[in-house]
Amino acid sequence: MNRTQLIDQIRSKRSFLCIGLDSDRTKIPEHLLMEADPVLAFNQAIIDATRDLCVSYKLNTAFYEAEGASGWVTMQKTLEYIGSDHLVIADAKRGDIGNTSDQYARAFFEKMSFHAITIAPYMGSDSVKPFLKWQDKWAIVLGLTSNEGAADFELQPSGDERLYERVLRTSSTWGTPENMMFVVGATRADSFVDVRKIVPDHFLLVPGVGAQGGSLSDVYRYGKNSDIGLLVNVSRAVIYASAGADFVEQARGVAMTYQQEMNALMGSF
Amino acid sequence: MNRTQLIDQIRSKRSFLCIGLDSDRTKIPEHLLMEADPVLAFNQAIIDATRDLCVSYKLNTAFYEAEGASGWVTMQKTLEYIGSDHLVIADAKRGDIGNTSDQYARAFFEKMSFHAITIAPYMGSDSVKPFLKWQDKWAIVLGLTSNEGAADFELQPSGDERLYERVLRTSSTWGTPENMMFVVGATRADSFVDVRKIVPDHFLLVPGVGAQGGSLSDVYRYGKNSDIGLLVNVSRAVIYASAGADFVEQARGVAMTYQQEMNALMGSF
Numbered sequence: 001m002n003r004t005q006l007i008d009q010i011r012s013k014r015s016f017l018c019i020g021l022d023s024d025r026t027k028i029p030e031h032l033l034m035e036a037d038p039v040l041a042f043n044q045a046i047i048d049a050t051r052d053l054c055v056s057y058k059l060n061t062a063f064y065e066a067e068g069a070s071g072w073v074t075m076q077k078t079l080e081y082i083g084s085d086h087l088v089i090a091d092a093k094r095g096d097i098g099n100t101s102d103q104y105a106r107a108f109f110e111k112m113s114f115h116a117i118t119i120a121p122y123m124g125s126d127s128v129k130p131f132l133k134w135q136d137k138w139a140i141v142l143g144l145t146s147n148e149g150a151a152d153f154e155l156q157p158s159g160d161e162r163l164y165e166r167v168l169r170t171s172s173t174w175g176t177p178e179n180m181m182f183v184v185g186a187t188r189a190d191s192f193v194d195v196r197k198i199v200p201d202h203f204l205l206v207p208g209v210g211a212q213g214g215s216l217s218d219v220y221r222y223g224k225n226s227d228i229g230l231l232v233n234v235s236r237a238v239i240y241a242s243a244g245a246d247f248v249e250q251a252r253g254v255a256m257t258y259q260q261e262m263n264a265l266m267g268s269f
Numbered sequence: 270m271n272r273t274q275l276i277d278q279i280r281s282k283r284s285f286l287c288i289g290l291d292s293d294r295t296k297i298p299e300h301l302l303m304e305a306d307p308v309l310a311f312n313q314a315i316i317d318a319t320r321d322l323c324v325s326y327k328l329n330t331a332f333y334e335a336e337g338a339s340g341w342v343t344m345q346k347t348l349e350y351i352g353s354d355h356l357v358i359a360d361a362k363r364g365d366i367g368n369t370s371d372q373y374a375r376a377f378f379e380k381m382s383f384h385a386i387t388i389a390p391y392m393g394s395d396s397v398k399p400f401l402k403w404q405d406k407w408a409i410v411l412g413l414t415s416n417e418g419a420a421d422f423e424l425q426p427s428g429d430e431r432l433y434e435r436v437l438r439t440s441s442t443w444g445t446p447e448n449m450m451f452v453v454g455a456t457r458a459d460s461f462v463d464v465r466k467i468v469p470d471h472f473l474l475v476p477g478v479g480a481q482g483g484s485l486s487d488v489y490r491y492g493k494n495s496d497i498g499l500l501v502n503v504s505r506a507v508i509y510a511s512a513g514a515d516f517v518e519q520a521r522g523v524a525m526t527y528q529q530e531m532n533a534l535m536g537s538f
Contacts, residue, residue, distance in 0.1 A: 022369070062365060062372035068380045069345065072338035093365055095389060096331060097416040100291070103331035111337045120364060120389040122411055124418025142391055147366040149393020152439055159426050170421055 001087050001115045002136045003178050006203070007227050009055040009085070014263040016228050018056035018089065018205065019255065020235025021046065021078065022063050027240055029247050039067070043078045046239050049252040053259040056087040056231050058205075059114075079113055087231070089140065089205070090114040098126040105131050116140050118183060118205070121167050125174055132175040139180050143168050143195065146185025146208030168198045177201040184223070186214025186232070192222035203229050209258075210237030216258065220265045228269060234258060270356050270384045271405045272447050275472070276496050278324040278354070283532040285497050287325035287358065287474065288524060289504025290315065290347065291332050296509055298516050308336070312347045315508050318521040322528040325500050326351055327358040327474075328383075348382055356500070358409065358474070359383040367395040374400050385409050387452060387474070390436050394443055401444045408449050412437050412464065415454025415477030437467045446470040453492070455483025455501070461491035472498050478527075479506030485527065489534045497538060503527060 010016050021043050028042040035041040047057070059078060064071035082088055094104040094117060108114045109131075116138035119128055131139035144154055144164040154164040161169070168182055177199075184195050186208035195204070204223055208214035209232050216232060223230055234255075242250035279285050290312050297311040304310040316326070328347060333340035351357055363373045363386060377383045378400075385407035388397055400408035413423055413433040423433040430438070437451055446468075453464050455477035464473070473492055477483035478501050485501060492499055503523075511519035 024372070060365070060369055060372075062363070062369045062376065065376035066372040066380060068376070069338045069341035072341055076337065091365075093389070093392075094331070094362065096329070096360075096362055097414070097418075100329055100331045103293070103329075103335040107331065107334035107337070111335060120362070120391050122389050122391045122422060123362075123414050123416060124421030124423065126416050126418040128418075145366070145392050147392060147395050149366075149395040149397075152393030153391060153427075153432070153436065154393065156435065157428050158422075158432065163422070163427065163432065166425065167422065 001084075006055065006087055009087070010228050011269065013052065013055055013259070014266060015053055015055055015259045016230050016232055016262055017054040017255065017258050018058050018231045018233040019046070019050055019054045019238050020058045020060060020091070020233050021239065022060045022235045023239065024063050025067065027243070029243050029245065031245065037074055037077070040074045040077050044081050045248050046251055047081060049248045050238065050255045051086075053252070053255045054086065056089060057082055058089040058091050058233055058235070060091040060235070076112055087115050088113070090117040093118050093120045093142065095120040095123055095127040097123065098130055101127050101130040105134060109134050109137050116181070118142065121171055128171060129174055132179050137179065139175065140205050141167065141171050141180060141182050143182040143184050144188060144191055145183060146187040146212050146214065150185070150188075165194065165198060168195065172199050172202065177203070181205050181231070183207065186216075186219045187212055189215060189218035189222055192219065196223065196225065200225060201229070203231060206230055206232045210234040216261055217265065228266065232258070232262075270353075275324065275356055278356070279497050280538065282321065282324055282528070283535060284322055284324055284528045285499050285501055285531055286323040286524065286527050287327050287500045287502040288315070288319055288323045288507050289327045289329060289360070289476075289502050290508065291329045291504045292508065293332050294336065296512070298512050298514065300514065306343055306346070309343045309346050313350050314517050315520055316350055318517045319507070319524045322521070322524045323355065325356040325358060327360045327502055327504075329360040329504070345381055356384050357382070359386040362387050362389045362411065364389040364392055364396040366392065367399055370396050370399040374403060378403050378406050385450070387411065390440055397440060398443055401448050406448065408444065409474050410436065410440050410449060410451050412451040412453050413457060413460055414452060415456040415481050415483065419454070419457075434463065434467060437464065441468050441471065446472070450474050450500070452476065455485070455488045456481055458484060458487035458491055461488065465492065465494065469494060470498070472500060475499055475501045479503040485530055486534065497535065501527070501531075
């Protein structure tokens with residue numbers, strides 16, 4: 001999926017919502033455990049309930065890897081069920097030396113049909129560039145994350161800036177706003193002002209709204225650009241809205257609340 | 270495997286060699302492609318040929334993920350074949366917010382029986398600590414890697430030190446030399462002097478000898494401690510020593526050259 005197609009989706013759905021399918025077998029409604037693949041059944045129900053309200057789904061690979069090889073089958077089948085109208089992100093936080101990152105790109109872009117993958121930038125250019133060689137695919141590089149540990153390194157000084165600013169500034173030269181995005185957490189909404197000075201045009205993938213407490217309106221206010229330029233991810237607040245028989249309706253309800261707030265924020269876009 | 274057991278292995282085998290099973294289906298000897306699982310057959314042959322010469326095997330997950338779900342089965346079966354006398358490392362470079370790193374720990378320490386996993390430290394404490402809660406398991410945190418891209422961030426100033434030094438200094442407080450190691454690349458052997466000032470007691474996993482050109486004797490000279498404290502990894506130089514019918518003998522030959530050099534370096538240890 002390329003940038004124009006993504007913006008078209010945002011415009012037509014009046015939404016820049018990404019739903020995180022961090023589907024944990026121990027947290028899904030109990031009545032699904034009798035299914036052959038409970039997590040797949042759960043994902044399919046959530047997707048059916050939210051397809052028209054979001055422009056993207058994000059699968060955090062950790063939750064699938066915790067089930068071993070069968071988790072990878074679940075991930076693949078979930079991808080097939082989503083189809084091609086949503087930007088599908090592997091939240092995998094990969095990154096390794098060049099010949100190895102090439103293998104990760106093959107794993108997620110070729111063997112599986114993800115459109116995008118999150119990348120940990122610690123190892124530098126040759127760990128990121130192999131993901132940028134693929135047509136209509138995206139590398140989403142970690143900038144400033146939403147967790148407490150961001151204070152340990154990301155927010156530390158790096159020369160006359162902070163490490164995450166150096167990461168944004170340096171790594172944005174490796175690709176373009178057509179094949180790179182950055183992760184910037186909603187829990188530090190004031191940082192979006194600094195982020196937008198460095199990467200005004202890129203899309204930002206924004207975790208931290210929902211269970212982690214970030215504010216959607218603050219993210220929009222400080223983070224949007226002329227193409228919206230935001231994918232706001234909500235995972236647990238949507239998919240675990242209820243653990244009961246009504247989980248589908250409750251998940252749709254929460255997703256719709258976010259979509260309606262986005263619609264209002266987007267104004268005449 | 271705990272630290273005492275690892276040191277015992279090093280002492281009895283007179284080796285601190287780790288062999289990297291970065292097994293790429295497109296690079297293994299052609300006659301193996303008729304096997305039901307060619308990569309597993311390749312790994313088993315390499316393991317049989319090198320078992321007595323090394324104390325550790327490292328599987329880079331990228332090469333297995335590139336084969337999808339079946340690659341995870343290959344990884345699992347390779348682990349079973351190795352058994353429990355070698356420290357088995359998942360070179361996975363994972364790391365995510367706390368509840369997600371918990372899932373990765375489950376994936377590699379419980380669902381699969383790896384002893385250790387490599388971790389990218391960019392996201393800070395809560396992305397690393399979940400791996401430290403497991404008995405006789407290891408988190409191997411990226412310090413200074415062997416690739417060109419290390420210059421982009423790892424070697425950049427961070428306050429009055431360099432980023433990788435901050436990472437070593439800060440993250441070493443989260444665990445102990447009994448449950449943490451650090452990755453330090455052999456291609457920058459002079460850095461071991463600085464590294465050992467910060468983490469004198471930890472084991473270091475050292476890539477970059479072999480195909481990447483680092484010197485084993487320099488690594489030993491600057492990096493060893495009183496327990497040896499080094500696991501020197503060689504991947505391609507051993508496993509792809511030959512692409513022909515003699516690949517087993519050639520791989521053993523290269524591994525033995527390294528083991529013999531290690532034996533000589535270790536002196537009276």
